[in-house]
Amino acid sequence: xxxxxxxxxxxxxxxxxxxxxxxxxxxxxxxxxxxxGILGMTIAIVVTIFSVGNFSSSIIYVLIVFIxxxxxxxxxxxxxxxxxxxxxxxxxxSLVGLAAVFVAISAFLDPxxxxxxxxxxxxxxxxxEMSIGAGIGAITFTGSxxxxxxxxxxxxxxxxxxxxxxxxxLILGITVIALVFYLCKSQSSILFWSIIVISFLIGVLxxxxxxxxxxxxxxxxxxxxxxxxxxxxxxxxxxxxxxxTGALVGSSGAILSYIMCKxxxxxxxxxxxGGFGADASTGESQKNKDQKPVKxxxxxxxxxxxxxxxxxxxxxxxxxxxxxxxxxxxxxxxxLKKNGVTIKYAIHPVAGRMPGHxxxxxxxxxxxxxxxxxxxxxxxxxxxxxxxFVIGANDVTxxxxxTDPKSPIFGMPVxxxxxxxxVLFVKRSLSPGYAGVDNELFYRDNTLMLFAxxxxxxxxxxxxxx
Amino acid sequence: MEIDPFIFRLxxxxxxxxVGYYVVWSVTxxxxxxxxxxxxxxxxxxxxxxxxxxxxxxxxxxxxxxxxxxxxxxxxxAINIFGGFLVTQRMLQMYKKKKNKK
Numbered sequence: 001x002x003x004x005x006x007x008x009x010x011x012x013x014x015x016x017x018x019x020x021x022x023x024x025x026x027x028x029x030x031x032x033x034x035x036x037g038i039l040g041m042t043i044a045i046v047v048t049i050f051s052v053g054n055f056s057s058s059i060i061y062v063l064i065v066f067i068x069x070x071x072x073x074x075x076x077x078x079x080x081x082x083x084x085x086x087x088x089x090x091x092x093x094s095l096v097g098l099a100a101v102f103v104a105i106s107a108f109l110d111p112x113x114x115x116x117x118x119x120x121x122x123x124x125x126x127x128x129e130m131s132i133g134a135g136i137g138a139i140t141f142t143g144s145x146x147x148x149x150x151x152x153x154x155x156x157x158x159x160x161x162x163x164x165x166x167x168x169x170l171i172l173g174i175t176v177i178a179l180v181f182y183l184c185k186s187q188s189s190i191l192f193w194s195i196i197v198i199s200f201l202i203g204v205l206x207x208x209x210x211x212x213x214x215x216x217x218x219x220x221x222x223x224x225x226x227x228x229x230x231x232x233x234x235x236x237x238x239x240x241x242x243x244x245t246g247a248l249v250g251s252s253g254a255i256l257s258y259i260m261c262k263x264x265x266x267x268x269x270x271x272x273x274g275g276f277g278a279d280a281s282t283g284e285s286q287k288n289k290d291q292k293p294v295k296x297x298x299x300x301x302x303x304x305x306x307x308x309x310x311x312x313x314x315x316x317x318x319x320x321x322x323x324x325x326x327x328x329x330x331x332x333x334x335x336l337k338k339n340g341v342t343i344k345y346a347i348h349p350v351a352g353r354m355p356g357h358x359x360x361x362x363x364x365x366x367x368x369x370x371x372x373x374x375x376x377x378x379x380x381x382x383x384x385x386x387x388x389f390v391i392g393a394n395d396v397t398x399x400x401x402x403t404d405p406k407s408p409i410f411g412m413p414v415x416x417x418x419x420x421x422x423v424l425f426v427k428r429s430l431s432p433g434y435a436g437v438d439n440e441l442f443y444r445d446n447t448l449m450l451f452a453x454x455x456x457x458x459x460x461x462x463x464x465x466x
Numbered sequence: 467m468e469i470d471p472f473i474f475r476l477x478x479x480x481x482x483x484x485v486g487y488y489v490v491w492s493v494t495x496x497x498x499x500x501x502x503x504x505x506x507x508x509x510x511x512x513x514x515x516x517x518x519x520x521x522x523x524x525x526x527x528x529x530x531x532x533x534x535x536x537x538x539x540x541x542x543x544a545i546n547i548f549g550g551f552l553v554t555q556r557m558l559q560m561y562k563k564k565k566n567k568k
Contacts, residue, residue: 021486021505027496027497027562031555033504037551040508041510041547044513052522062537065537068544070545070548072545077556080553085503085553089503092546095546096512096543098539098542099516102535103519103539106533106539110531226506227509229512231479235472243475243482245511247485249508251483252505253505256502259498354499354502355498356496356498356499356500359498360499369562
């Protein structure tokens with residue numbers, strides 16, 4: 001296949017990828033969008049195989065490896081529970097990162113195969129591009145592994161900080177840039193390997209200081225990095241499909257990071273610098289807590305309140321995901337609807353551990369998506385609602401974000417659940433959320449605390465509505 | 467003076483960033499998780515580089531030098547392609563509208 005013809009096919013697959021993202025603007029068009037994505041990928045793979053041409057027996061190994069990898073991927077995709085989506089996505093990012101590193105290594109070892117010159121005499125631009133691809137790929141790989149371990153709970157979600165951390169990161173970053181510079185001069189392979197090794201280290205150091213609650217930002221950021229790594233490789237290979245895809249994925253991840261930061265009212269820089277939730281500034285509110293009375297309710301009270309309400313807004317959070325309570329919740333809602341109660345769901349942008357996490361869980365439990373509302377669309381409705389049912393969420397409802405400029409979460413957009421006539425909190429204990437801030441809502445007169453596992457409590461409430 | 471082909475690729479790159487910017491802002495927030503999994507799947511198009519590495523390398527033996535890295539990258543990217551698209555498909559199947567009002 002001529003180079004020009006394959007370039008046109010790569011352009012087509014790039015366009016199909018754009019359409020794949022475009023499809024996600026509404027759930028109706030989204031499935032078609034995913035089909036475009038698959039089509040674009042198929043075109044890119046087939047065209048590449050044909051453009052190489054004289055490939056002899058190697059093709060068999062390529063196909064075998066492809067099929068084995070594909071089967072593993074398909075198996076994971078069918079088996080993974082929806083609650084584990086954040087760690088799945090983090091794990092997948094790490095694979096893209098490592099694949100980028102491997103492709104860059106191949107290109108460095110055998111530049112002839114890619115028309116980039118000969119070993120030790122690689123074109124200058126290609127050398128820079130492949131170093132960028134390899135470096136960002138390596139950061140994405142180890143960074144995603146750490147994110148995966150934290151999300152999976154294998155590693156503590158608490159931020160790991162040590163003195164001089166940022167200085168070390170800075171020095172390592174500058175070292176990599178210097179190494180790329182010398183690599184261009186000497187073409188020495190030891191420098192190339194050093195760039196990769198140091199980038200692996202940067203990836204680890206970059207993610208360990210970031211706490212569990214900031215994971216939505218981290219995961220979006222790594223999404224973005226995997227895109228930039230792909231774009232770097234795309235420039236090396238002079239491949240339009242990769243360049244377009246890299247740019248799309250890179251900007252997509254960047255936008256998601258921005259949305260997540262805004263949802264927490266934190267600057268991107270402060271998330272990266274990390275350490276949130278580790279400080280001891282909450283000492284005072286901890287002390288006050290014991291003196292304040294809390295209204296403690298049970299499933300019966302909750303069932304009675306909601307059954308007799310005319311409208312209920314449900315506010316799900318990470319706790320619902322952990323307890324896998326979405327199906328029980330749906331059951332509860334069905335029963336309430338039979339009693340003539342109007343139900344809506346309110347989702348905060350940073351609820352859960354990744355963008356859109358709660359929406360997927362509710363969709364899994366067959367909640368129609370037109371009953372699910374974003375913060376801006378529903379926040380005015382709380383004032384006209386009888387009951388807010390907060391299940392596994394905490395910080396995103398804390399009115400202190402509106403009132404106390406000294407609070408670490410001040411300025412964060414929150415759901416105005418306190419405007420409801422009564423608020424039900426399903427929570428395991430009075431412990432503060434990830435931001436380490438006590439929620440004053442717990443102590444209000446119109447708040448009823450339901451101390452239990454989210455799933456257990458919801459099931460008990462279901463039994464009591466009849 | 468002729469324009470370096472690099473400039474053309476850079477132009478495509480910059481324009482694609484702008485396209486990505488506007489397209490992603492139009493994605494509804496409730497589909498942000500599928501957005502992440504699908505962008506993850508399409509970034510595995512890096513497999514084209516891996517295929518070239520595994521097929522076009524100088525060495526006869528596929529388990530040698532640059533070719534083995536190509537094969538490894540194909541393996542990783544294949545997991546991602548199938549895993550990414552299928553899990554996206556699975557999620558999108560769940561987004562249904564209210565069927566009928568009871």
